[in-house]
Amino acid sequence: MGISRRTALKASLGSAVAAFAAPVVARAADSGWAALKGQTIVVNWPAHPHYEAAKKLLPDFTAATGIKVELDEMQYLRMKDAQVLQMSKPQGDYDVVVYVIMWKTEYVQRQFLTELEPLFADERLAMKDYDRAGIIKAYYEGLGLVGGPRGYLPGPGAKLYGIPYGAECSVLAYRKDIFARHDLTPPRTYDEMLAAARVIKDKEGGMGGLAQRAQAGHQVTAGWLNHLSPYGGQVIDDRFAPQVAAAPALRATEVYKTFIDTGPAGGAAFDFGQCMNAFLQGQAAMYCDTISIFGPARDPARSKVTDTVGYLVHPKAVRHSGELGGFGMAIPRNSGRRDAAFAFIQWMTAAAQDVRVTAQGGQPTRWATLDHPDVKKIYPVDVYRQCLEISNPDWRPIINEWTEISEKVLGLRLSEIATGKAQIGPAMETAASEIKAVLTRAGYYKT
Structure with a gap:
């Protein structure tokens, strides 16, 4: 080595x-x-x-x-x-x-x-x-x-x-100057965050609304999970039954896709570093991910927006819940x-x-x-x-099979959704079936 x-x-x-x-x-x-x-x-x-x-x-x-x-x-x-x-x-x-x-x-x-x-x-x-x-x-x-x-x-x-x-844990960072320019409310709810993303994409040439992770595999799953818990969704329930095609998860997926569509150019393939860098370099007006943004946002060697960043708690959808x-x-x-x-x-x-x-x-x-x-x-x-x-310690299931589910099941189906290759409902139904197959093979369901 x-x-x-x-x-x-x-x-x-x-x-x-x-x-x-x-x-x-x-x-x-x-x-x-x-x-x-x-x-x-x-x-x-x-x-x-x-x-x-x-x-x-x-x-x-x-x-x-x-x-x-x-x-x-x-x-x-x-x-x-x-x-x-x-x-x-x-x-x-x-x-x-x-x-x-x-x-x-x-x-x-x-x-x-x-x-x-x-x-x-x-x-x-x-x-x-x-x-x-x-x-x-x-x-x-x-x-x-x-x-x-x-x-x-x-x-x-x-x-x-x-x-x-x-x-x-997760936090929302936003550009105070951009929000003030368009008379936008600093987002405390998902409705306000979605509205701001649409306005910024429409009115700020070359800038997207929210930068988020979307690269196939672990990254796209992590980006999607940031929205799943606030909408009351789960990957699996207490009996290990897949819930990714249930109504809360489908709504979270719709929101995730909207943020992709109103986000910075190339955002459908961002990993964590690219997501953060897009915000720090002025390519996106919002970042809703981990608190690791705090240090780099202050560093003029990494950030072009050092004096214009505001922070808010992870916005509320049906509930307040963060990573x-x-x-x-x-x-x-x-x-x-x-x-x-x-x-x-x-x-x-x-x-x-x-x-x-x-x-x-x-x-x-x-x-x-x-x-x-x-x-x-x-x-x-x-x-x-x-x-x-x-912060929610159970925002995704940390079971032995999580790496396979995150990278090979959700990481594939969510990437197809993010890039427009699949529709949300059918793709998430497929993901639910694939998750159940993984957990069946692992012996989670007792007959």
Whole structure:
């Protein structure tokens, strides 16, 4: 895989320096880590705005603990294949893996991950004053717990396998100047968002209304799901019966297609990066996706609209309901450096580092971070709190078969709809049948 533990941070860190001074913690507070000095861990994480900010903290982690870090950084949808390959070995090369929320249940079912509760109970390893209770509860439960109701929600049977890092919920970003020019209401409902998209497409030459994900596969499913939950829809119900051809899902699909048709040029093939970039470069007047927009929207090197962006909670359709997702950090069961990996996860997600990474454009994991003055200067804290309040941990089913359903069933049928190759009703009926076939094969229906 091209990773050498001897090359350490040479290529990936360069001369990265923290953007502002902060105390280095953990050296004295966690005496059990002294035995870990000199070890090198390999961390697989995504090329993503949050992790670009986090990268700047790594030299301080090594200075504080003596543990060296090598990064295997890649586009986030490529990580799963690499992680499964390594975690399937008797001993893999990865000591820390960053997983996307939709992989967590499968990884635990396949016995790939280390349960974290026993490590937190080990006084040699547990970081003093770590304060797990300070982590935003929705993120802690949604990204870290596996085994509860439906296999992935908090409740009886749920155990901790990861810590949220780069967790996210959805938010609406919009161009205040464009809305003012056309006397448009900043959208708090889907009706207002749809009306604005039509006006902007009609009256702003070369600009679309809403930028969203639509590339075939995972991306189109993620874009569609952003609208499904607000319209009261589900992919499957509590008995695992497909609901993608039910009335709420069909309405959400109609809305999704309208946003494609009134969106920026080429939007029917956008991935996440293209969706964000279309808004940052002035090709779309709205963006309704993850909070990872916050950092790049402020960065003049990435954004042409730094002074004109407003934020609102994810608009209401039949109900207020937004995405809850993002990334979590875990330790593969076959890591040979488990203790050093656990030290890394704790240090990176501790309170001091959470403030630092957020102030540099990352995504906060802790409630207290939102009250820090350095964060309040740059972060739309009040809107973010509202977005967290309506976030829905069950906005898509995180079952073992979700990757197949998301990429090969919905990812195909929704792409056909987005590109005009199929009608909504027949395509979603086909998707429902295909989902039922997947779940039948997997044994979800007892006779």
